[in-house]
Amino acid sequence: MKLQATGSAPAGHAEAAIHDDFRNAVLAGLAARPRAIPAKFLYDAEGSRLFDAITRLDDYYPTRTELGILEACAPEIARLAGPGAVLVEFGSGSSTKIRLLLDALEEPAAYLPIDISGEHLLRACRALARDYPALTVQPVVGDFTRSLSLPPLDRGRHVLGFFPGSTIGNFTPEEAGQFLGQAALTLGPGASFVLGVDLVKPAHILRAAYDDAKGVTAAFNLNLLRRINRELGGTFDLARFAHKIVWNEALDRIEMHLESLADQTVSVAGTSFAFAAGETIHTENSYKYRLDAFTGLAFSAGWRPLAHWTDEQALFSVHFLRRD
Ligand code: AVJ
Secondary structure, X not given: OOEOOOOOOOHHHHHHHHHHHHHHHHHHHHHOOOEXXXXXXXXXXXHHHHHHHHHOOOOOHHHHHHHHHHHHHHHHHHHHHOOOOEEEEEOOOOOOHHHHHHHHOOOOOEEEEEEOOHHHHHHHHHHHHHHOOOOEEOOEEOOOOOOOOOOOOOOOOOEEEEEOOOHHHHOOHHHHHHHHHHHHHHHOXXXXXXXXXXXXXXXXXXXXXXXXXXXXXXHHHHHHHHHHHHHHOOOOOHHHEEEEEEEEOOOOEEEEEEEXXXXXEEEEOOEEEEEOOXXXXXXXXXXXXXXXXXXXXXXXXXXXXXXXXXXXOOOEEEEEEEOO
């Protein structure tokens, strides 16, 4: 197997940086009004496990819909990307979707997954390296929402970025534009970029997907408080907060919040925070796009939209971009 250690900072350094980042973001986010904590902190080991469980729920349409689209368009992606490509995945999680591309591409040379959850990333990479013995697998533990250094990419090869799952929807459209511009620099001249982007649709479908009947999304959201308690010495009582979903129609986004069920005081890393009943901590935005709005955003960030695909109900879309 060809599983290589990260070419940038050792995993321990990345995790220490993520820990400091978490502490600063939580203290600042709880002091702010409205209160908000960036969604990337939902993904500790338990959060990553709960998110994987979400992706298998009947109520959560994005994953199976995207997999169906990718299965259908993989041969065309393989044709557009050509042989011997180097794949770079942003926020790879458990690295299941990449297998569809790896199976369709002609002799992919290397796979560089970037993920904030180190343990989860390494486990996924060991399994991939076992299943694809000819592939060089080079995991990078890090936060792709910040500029991060990748191991040098082999510029003689075609570079194919992969950002599935509509994770781009966690950014505001402005941040998404900045991310796309940064990715153009990271991936380099001539690179291709395949992204999954969730689409605007009727509110009842969105509500079911983000407040599922089995309560897995609620557990995923509440796990953030458990993480704060464990890693930052927090005193959150999980029974006194509830998962809350808002479909913000004006901004085309699903919002996830944690709502305080009582007047209460919570302490985190030695600082006290008073909550009124009904007050919320905003924990995630999940923006939904219209097709032309997304291709326009990509174009403004320096990418040429070469193709896109959707499912029959136009729930979800997959985009193929190219930079000059
Ligand atoms: C991983 C950001 C794409 O927004 O659908 C799932 C995260 N949050 N259920 C999404 C999520 C609640 C997911 N993304």
